[in-house]
Amino acid sequence: MQEKELKKEQGPPVISIQGLYKSFGELDVLRGVDLEINKGENVVVLGRSGSGKSVLIKIISGLLKPDKGSVNVLGKEVDTLNEKDLRALRMKIGFSFQSSALYDSMNVRENLEFPLVRTVKGLGRKEIDQRVEETLDAVGLLDKLDQMPSDLSGGQRKRIGIARTLMLKPEIMLYDEPTAGLDPITCIEINNLINEVQTRYNASGIVITHDLSCAKVTGDRVAMLLDGKFTRQGTFEEVFNTDDAQIKAFYNYNFIE
Amino acid sequence: MLSKGLDDYFIGVYNAYKFIARFFRQAFQGPFEFREIVRQCYEVGYKSLPLITLTGFVIGMVFTKQSRPSLIAFGATSWLPSLIAIATIRALAPLVTGLITSGKVGSHIGAEIGSMKVTEQIDAMEVSATNPFRFLVVTRVIATTFMIPVLAMYCGFVGMMGSFLNIYQNEKTSFSTFIAEAFKQITFLDIGASLIKATAFGFTIGIVGTYKGYHATQGTQGVGKAANAAVVLSMFLIFVEELVIVQVSNWFRN
Numbered sequence: 284m285q286e287k288e289l290k291k292e293q294g295p296p297v298i299s300i301q302g303l304y305k306s307f308g309e310l311d312v313l314r315g316v317d318l319e320i321n322k323g324e325n326v327v328v329l330g331r332s333g334s335g336k337s338v339l340i341k342i343i344s345g346l347l348k349p350d351k352g353s354v355n356v357l358g359k360e361v362d363t364l365n366e367k368d369l370r371a372l373r374m375k376i377g378f379s380f381q382s383s384a385l386y387d388s389m390n391v392r393e394n395l396e397f398p399l400v401r402t403v404k405g406l407g408r409k410e411i412d413q414r415v416e417e418t419l420d421a422v423g424l425l426d427k428l429d430q431m432p433s434d435l436s437g438g439q440r441k442r443i444g445i446a447r448t449l450m451l452k453p454e455i456m457l458y459d460e461p462t463a464g465l466d467p468i469t470c471i472e473i474n475n476l477i478n479e480v481q482t483r484y485n486a487s488g489i490v491i492t493h494d495l496s497c498a499k500v501t502g503d504r505v506a507m508l509l510d511g512k513f514t515r516q517g518t519f520e521e522v523f524n525t526d527d528a529q530i531k532a533f534y535n536y537n538f539i540e
Numbered sequence: 541m542l543s544k545g546l547d548d549y550f551i552g553v554y555n556a557y558k559f560i561a562r563f564f565r566q567a568f569q570g571p572f573e574f575r576e577i578v579r580q581c582y583e584v585g586y587k588s589l590p591l592i593t594l595t596g597f598v599i600g601m602v603f604t605k606q607s608r609p610s611l612i613a614f615g616a617t618s619w620l621p622s623l624i625a626i627a628t629i630r631a632l633a634p635l636v637t638g639l640i641t642s643g644k645v646g647s648h649i650g651a652e653i654g655s656m657k658v659t660e661q662i663d664a665m666e667v668s669a670t671n672p673f674r675f676l677v678v679t680r681v682i683a684t685t686f687m688i689p690v691l692a693m694y695c696g697f698v699g700m701m702g703s704f705l706n707i708y709q710n711e712k713t714s715f716s717t718f719i720a721e722a723f724k725q726i727t728f729l730d731i732g733a734s735l736i737k738a739t740a741f742g743f744t745i746g747i748v749g750t751y752k753g754y755h756a757t758q759g760t761q762g763v764g765k766a767a768n769a770a771v772v773l774s775m776f777l778i779f780v781e782e783l784v785i786v787q788v789s790n791w792f793r794n
Binding site for chain 1: 571652656659660661663664665666667668669670671675
């Protein structure tokens with residue numbers, strides 16, 4: 284497995300998080316998170332289950348409100364935006380859910396059209412079809428156009444989920460456990476797709492995962508979320524070149540067991 | 541314990557109020573989801589027809605059959621058509637339609653939106669810069685509000701036909717006499733009050749189903765709870781509305 288070659292040039296920060304706190308009742312999930320993502324950079328967030336990785340990207344996309352701290356996305360403070368401005372910002376953010384979250388009452392075509400026809404005005408039928416077919420082709424599933432989500436495999440659902448987010452040509456992609464529950468071959472396909480999205484759309488991304496293979500292949504930078512904070516950040520090698528018992532255990536579990 | 545229960549109750553009432561206010565804000569401002577409204581009208585209206593037909597017909601027929609012995613005692617079987625018309629148009633048609641559809645449509649809406657909620661489909665709509673409330677809630681509430689009165693009128697018609705068949709069989713009354721007798725006692729107020737009742741029931745079924753589904757939690761168990769709560773609460777509210785509207789229409793009648 285090849286570690287990802289570092290991009291030499293990276294643009295200004297597109298996401299800037301400072302002093303972020305989030306609790307659910309008595310449970311403190313995020314306890315002072317700081318993170319910066321540059322234009323065109325993929326950052327992998329690693330951490331144990333329940334460590335708040337998904338909460339972090341839900342806050343970035345405005346699905347959850349932070350208790351304290353600043354979350355700046357593309358120059359906008361997310362938690363201060365009204366409904367209209369938040370919707371405008373979300374047009375620039377793609378969110379790929381762990382469960383794929385395909386609309387199961389709609390076929391693949393309707394799933395992909397859904398955000399496009401409701402957010403981009405003045406598109407004709409021909410342009411919509413063309414955009415759907417182009418995007419499906421990019422994820423290698425053009426032949427699934429008229430199938431229902433229930434007829435697709437787990438890997439296909441993930442790819443269709445990513446394709447749906449690509450319909451609006453996002454500047455930032457948020458992937459929640461993109462390879463969870465998939466076989467190794469499909470994981471490689473998804474990893475390649477994440478890298479292709481980064482190159483083709485020059486999109487920045489946050490990849491939430493437990494899977495170190497995915498982290499190594501897709502991340503320009505890796506950030507380790509432990510006890511509600513980023514304890515280590517850097518390249519894959521830098522993060523795992525440590526004597527910290529928790530991080531070592533994480534590495535050993537993935538690559539030895 | 542009591543304090544927490546009261547807190548939860550008032551928070552629930554406030555959330556329901558906010559949900560209804562959001563519906564009215566979004567129902568009257570574009571863009572409108574016309575295609576989805578038509579699809580929902582088809583789901584709510586057309587797909588309920590077999591059940592409403594059967595129920596309406598049986599109720600009309602059985603009610604006629606059960607009322608006859610009392611009227612025979614007074615030699616007043618000729619009153620049967622007007623008695624059945626009053627009972628059906630004023631009370632049975634909207635109430636039965638409301639109860640049947642709260643079971644069939646309300647539970648379906650609660651379960652469908654609930655499962656979308658727990659499988660993150662609503663979040664997916666939200667983050668893709670679309671408005672899930674307008675697509676899922678507004679369309680369904682509009683569909684139930686418009687379709688339940690139509691179904692109630694249809695139920696009334698079918699009930700009257702069931703009644704006619706029984707009367708024809710026993711008293712040999714002709715269709716034109718039956719209709720003339722039936723509508724002798726029916727006023728515009730009866731039909732108007734019935735339509736208002738059915739519209740209120742339709743709105744209730746839609747708003748309760750979508751509210752329960754939209755706030756579903758705890759995975760598949762939450763979906764079941766949402767569907768169940770949608771039926772129980774909308775049935776309870778339908779009975780309350782029935783009582784209130786009957787009182788109000790009686791004031792007008794007197």
